[in-house]
Every structure is written in structure tokens, then in C-alpha cells.
Amino acid sequence: MNQSYQQQSDQYQTYNYDQSQFDQSYSREAQGTNGGGVKKAKLWSLEFMSSKWPRLFMLVVGIQAILCLTFEAYVFAQFQTNLGPYVKDDPKADAQYKTIPTFLTLFIFGFLYELIVVWDALRMKNTIQVIGVCISNLALLIYTAIQIEQISEALDILSKFSGALKSDPVKIWADIRPFLVAIPAIIAACTIAMCFVAWKLYQEFAWDILKHIGADYRMKKRFLHYQIYIALLKFDFFFFLGFMVQFLVVVNDQSDDPEFGLTIAVIPITIFILLFAAWSARRENKWGMLVTIICYLGALTYFIFKLVRIYQTHTQATYRPVRKSLTAFSVITILLILLTIANAIVCMTNFGAGLRDHLRSSNRRDEEKPDMNSINLNDLKQPQVPSRMTID
Numbered sequence: 001m002n003q004s005y006q007q008q009s010d011q012y013q014t015y016n017y018d019q020s021q022f023d024q025s026y027s028r029e030a031q032g033t034n035g036g037g038v039k040k041a042k043l044w045s046l047e048f049m050s051s052k053w054p055r056l057f058m059l060v061v062g063i064q065a066i067l068c069l070t071f072e073a074y075v076f077a078q079f080q081t082n083l084g085p086y087v088k089d090d091p092k093a094d095a096q097y098k099t100i101p102t103f104l105t106l107f108i109f110g111f112l113y114e115l116i117v118v119w120d121a122l123r124m125k126n127t128i129q130v131i132g133v134c135i136s137n138l139a140l141l142i143y144t145a146i147q148i149e150q151i152s153e154a155l156d157i158l159s160k161f162s163g164a165l166k167s168d169p170v171k172i173w174a175d176i177r178p179f180l181v182a183i184p185a186i187i188a189a190c191t192i193a194m195c196f197v198a199w200k201l202y203q204e205f206a207w208d209i210l211k212h213i214g215a216d217y218r219m220k221k222r223f224l225h226y227q228i229y230i231a232l233l234k235f236d237f238f239f240f241l242g243f244m245v246q247f248l249v250v251v252n253d254q255s256d257d258p259e260f261g262l263t264i265a266v267i268p269i270t271i272f273i274l275l276f277a278a279w280s281a282r283r284e285n286k287w288g289m290l291v292t293i294i295c296y297l298g299a300l301t302y303f304i305f306k307l308v309r310i311y312q313t314h315t316q317a318t319y320r321p322v323r324k325s326l327t328a329f330s331v332i333t334i335l336l337i338l339l340t341i342a343n344a345i346v347c348m349t350n351f352g353a354g355l356r357d358h359l360r361s362s363n364r365r366d367e368e369k370p371d372m373n374s375i376n377l378n379d380l381k382q383p384q385v386p387s388r389m390t391i392d
Helices: 002-031 054-083 093-095 099-124 127-159 169-213 218-251 256-281 286-311 312-348 353-363
Strands: none
Touching: 002 093, 002 127, 054 099, 054 169, 093 127, 099 127, 099 218, 127 169, 127 218, 127 312, 169 256, 218 256, 218 286, 218 312, 256 312, 286 312
């Protein structure tokens, strides 16, 4: 009996030792993660492309960008080559020349930035950011739909001025209209595909968040708020800069206007504020968060001012060719700022609850080799512990 008891005791100690090894390895795996809830990824890593759904999501976004930019470039070329002598006498006609350059500039910026955000989201396995890309794609869909009417209106106005167009506006419109209609159709189809793949990515990335944060519901909720806040900052950047790009194209021949210089100055300030906001949230710096919230309120005032200015009588003619698109961008930006402020306040209430330790854990493991941060569950041979003692 004593011999059997000793054997069971030895087996139990072996089990505890193996379980301890598992816990330590699991802890190392969790600590080897970044703020996105996954293993620390290299900056230019393409490891995510080895998985089916991330690769498919990137492929859909890439095809969308290539097709839409190709069609937009064709429309731009057809529009520009059919323009006659520049009409400077009438501000209404002068403004129409900026319609296509404005749209093309924004689409180049928009689709390229979306590719960067998608790559970053897949690299970090950030589900919230993936969902945000799907929503921002809907915004691009609305914007491309607005473009159709704006270009039609531009051709109609220019046709009333002798020599403003080299060809018949009806012929020009018949040539470019199919491509203008195809762009939002492509974006709509790609958005549906992206939403489906995003659901698959949500299922695939869920385990990584569980490994990093654990099963603590309150901690997962704090982490979710943090992820939403960081994703909002990235999309704030897109809509802030998208609005500025449109504005600069519209007023590019008014460099003596104080508003032109103010807009140029706002761009680097905006980038700095967003970077500082992300740093403050990650470090749980309350004073930094308060400063950024004040900056958000200033930005909110600025965009409301811009929205009003678009419809003022003395500036209405300048903004007419892109009035609808600027309005759409300014309204979306205002809504994003309000959401960012609300989420910043929620994140501040979560400070001091332990989330920072999870977010900073990766910094202590950056030098470790990847194969030291994981363990194969199949390698853990856990011995069977007898449920009761045996008597010889």
C-alpha cells in the first residue's frame, strides 16, 4: 500500500511540474503580445498573408483600389483632354475645372491609406480596425456616388461657356458615365465581400484576444474600449486629411488667403495630436488625455466653421464644384470627433485598472525569439492521475 501511495504521489508531482511548465509557457506567450492582443509583429511583416482569410481580405481591398483608381484616372484623362481654353472671367466656370482633380486626389489618398490601415489591422490581428475599414468603405461608396452628379453638373455648367469644352458635352458624358457608375458598383461589391471576410477574421482573431487578456469580462471590455479608441484615431486621420486635401485643391490658386495658410498649418498639428492621443491612452496619462480632448473640441469647432463657410454667400461659388463632397466629409468628421471624445472619456475611466500592464508587456519581450514565446500543446504529455489509491 505504501508503495502504491508513493507511486501516486510521484505521478501527482510530475503532473504539477508539467502543469507549471504549461502555465509559464502560456504566460510567456501572452506577454509576447502587443496592444492588439496578439504576438508582437515586425513592422513590415507579411506573415499574416500565410493565412487564408487575412490574405483574401487584403486581396479584395487591393483589387478594389486598382480597379477604382484605374477607372478614376481614365475619367480624369477624358475630362482634362476635352477642356478648352481656361475661363477665368466667371468664378462659377473657374470652379468647375477643379472638380475632377479634387476627386482624383482624394481617391488616390483614400485607397492608398485604406491599404495601409488594412495591412496594419491584419498584421496586428485587430478586429475592431477591420470592422472600421468596412465602415469607411461605405463612406467611400457614398463619396463616389456623389461624384457622378458633381461631374455631370460641371460639364453642364462648362457647356454654357463658349470654347470651355473641345467636344460635345453629351459625347463626353456618354464616354465617362459607365466608368463613373462602375466605381461605386465595384466598391459596393467589395464592401459586401469585405464584411463576410471580416466575420471570418473575427472568429480567427478571437482566440488571440482571449490568450492575451484572459477570460476576465471587465478586462476584455476595457481592452475593447482601448481598441476602439485607437481605431477611431486612425480613421480620424483619414477624414481630417481627406477634408484638407479637398480644400487645398479647391483654393490652390488663393495662396494669399489666410485660410490657405491656416489649413497648411493644421495638417502637421493634426498628425502630432493624434500621435500624442495614442501615446496618452497607452501610457494611461490623464493629463495627456485631457489635453487631447481639448484639442478635439477645438477641431470640432474648426470643422463646424468650415461647414458653415461652405454655404456662406460670398464663398459659395468657390466651393460649389465640391460642396456636396466637402459637406459629406465634414459631417462624417464631426461625428467621428464626437465618438472619439466619448471614447476618450470612457478610456480615462478605465485608467488604473490593470490594462496598461497588458499593453506594456510586449515591450519586455521584444528581444525574445518567437519560438521561445510559444509552446505546442501536443508536446505536453500529462500523465493520468489515478482517481483513487490501489491496494496491493
